[in-house]
Every structure is written in structure tokens, then in C-alpha cells.
Amino acid sequence: MTLGHNRSAPDAAVRAVIALGGNLGDREATLRSAVASVAALDGVWMLAASGLVETPALKLDGVDYDAPSYLNAVLIVETTLDPHALLDALAAIESQHHRTREVRWGDRTLDLDLISVDDVILDTPRLTLPHPRAHERAFVLAPWLQADAHARLIGHGAVADLLQQCTDRVSVYPAARLLPGASQGVTP
Ligand SMILES: Nc1ncnc2c1ncn2[C@@H]1O[C@H](COP(=O)(O)OP(=O)(O)OP(=O)(O)O)[C@@H](O)[C@H]1O
Numbered sequence: 001m002t003l004g005h006n007r008s009a010p011d012a013a014v015r016a017v018i019a020l021g022g023n024l025g026d027r028e029a030t031l032r033s034a035v036a037s038v039a040a041l042d043g044v045w046m047l048a049a050s051g052l053v054e055t056p057a058l059k060l061d062g063v064d065y066d067a068p069s070y071l072n073a074v075l076i077v078e079t080t081l082d083p084h085a086l087l088d089a090l091a092a093i094e095s096q097h098h099r100t101r102e103v104r105w106g107d108r109t110l111d112l113d114l115i116s117v118d119d120v121i122l123d124t125p126r127l128t129l130p131h132p133r134a135h136e137r138a139f140v141l142a143p144w145l146q147a148d149a150h151a152r153l154i155g156h157g158a159v160a161d162l163l164q165q166c167t168d169r170v171s172v173y174p175a176a177r178l179l180p181g182a183s184q185g186v187t188p
Pocket residue numbers: 087101104105106111112113114115125126127128129130131132133
């Protein structure tokens with residue numbers, strides 16, 4: 001872990017990994033605003049943040065280089081919220097940032113995905129944990145690895161190993177840190 005940003009979470013808190021992405025509007029401003037909104041949630045404490053990475057848009061039929069590229073990032077938090085309550089809070093933040101849902105994997109201002117919550121395995125109509133596609137997405141794995149060099153995805157293994165198997169491209173997006181003190185390492 002690269003950042004002990006706020007260690008005041010209670011012992012009962014669990015660790016959650018949140019992926020952020022957006023490819024419409026002022027992407028950096030939106031992601032920064034979303035980070036501030038997550039940090040302000042009751043029952044959520046920030047542990048670490050990746051830097052920003054820029055990634056080509058993955059659509060249902062493959063990578064679309066004609067679509068606006070995404071900025072992606074990952075936050076690691078501690079939380080006393082249960083996973084569904086955290087998902088609801090993330091959905092509310094998406095709505096506040098004008099997220100619409102017309103096309104699956106379509107362009108969007110902000111997407112907040114819950115990647116994992118401790119080692120919880122869950123499959124309900126509203127929430128699957130770990131996120132069922134995280135293990136094959138460099139736009140999730142690369143920033144996650146920046147925030148936690150030892151990250152593991154339950155059921156899949158070391159994030160570093162998973163990232164090596166990905167073919168999609170990720171480049172560092174030069175920008176100030178999302179959280180003061182968080183690392184912004186170089187990604188493949
Ligand atoms: N781990 C999860 N994180 C976020 N949403 C989830 C998760 N598991 C299930 N969902 C459900 O998926 C629904 C659709 O989410 P969304 O529209 O953000 O999908 P997407 O981000 O476009 O695609 P993908 O799920 O492949 O990342 C949400 O309403 C939510 O109930």
C-alpha cells in the first residue's frame with residue numbers, strides 16, 4: 001500500500017477497491033470531483049489513490065479508437081458501509097456527475113465500479129463481487145497496481161500477473177495527484 005492517508009477507520013471497517021472512469025466532458029475535473037465525493041461519504045476513509053491513466057475506449061465489439069479516450073483511476077478505501085450501501089452511494093455520485101445509461105459500455109461522464117470488498121464473493125441482482133470483468137481490464141488493473149503494488153483479486157490472483165496477460169493499452173496521464181501523498185508510478 002502506498003498511502004496511509006487516514007488511519008482513523010474503525011476496526012470493523014473493510015477494504016474496498018473502487019474503479020473510476022470517464023470519457024466525456026472535462027474528464028480530469030470529473031474524476032477529481034468524484035474522488036472528493038467518495039472521500040466525503042459517511043463511513044468511508046481513503047487509504048490510497050492511483051494516478052490518472054489514459055485508455056482507449058473499450059466497446060462491446062472491441063477497442064474503439066474513434067471514441068474519446070477514457071481517464072481511469074482506482075481508489076482504495078476502508079468502509080463500514082455494507083457493499084450494497086456503498087454501491088448505492090457510488091451510483092448517487094455518478095448521477096451527480098450527469099451519468100446517463102443509454103448504451104451498454106457507451107461513452108459516459110463518470111463510471112464508478114466496485115471492484116472488490118475484502119474477500120467477499122457476492123452475486124445478487126444488483127451487485128457482483130468481485131467485479132466480473134475486472135481481472136481482464138488493464139484500465140482497472142494498471143491503476144490498481146499503482147495504488148497497491150501487492151494487490152490481489154480474489155479468485156484470480158496477483159493483479160501484477162493479471163495485468164501482464166492484458167492486451168489493452170494504458171498510458172500515464174500527467175496530472176497532479178488525486179490524493180496528496182499517493183504514488184503515481186509508471187504503468188505498462
Ligand atoms: N461490482 C459492481 N460494480 C458496479 N456495478 C455493479 C457491480 N456488480 C453489478 N453491478 C450492477 O451493474 C449495473 C450496470 O452498471 P453500469 O451501467 O455502470 O455498467 P458498466 O460500467 O457500463 O459495465 P461493466 O459492469 O462491464 O463495468 C449497475 O446498476 C449495478 O447494479
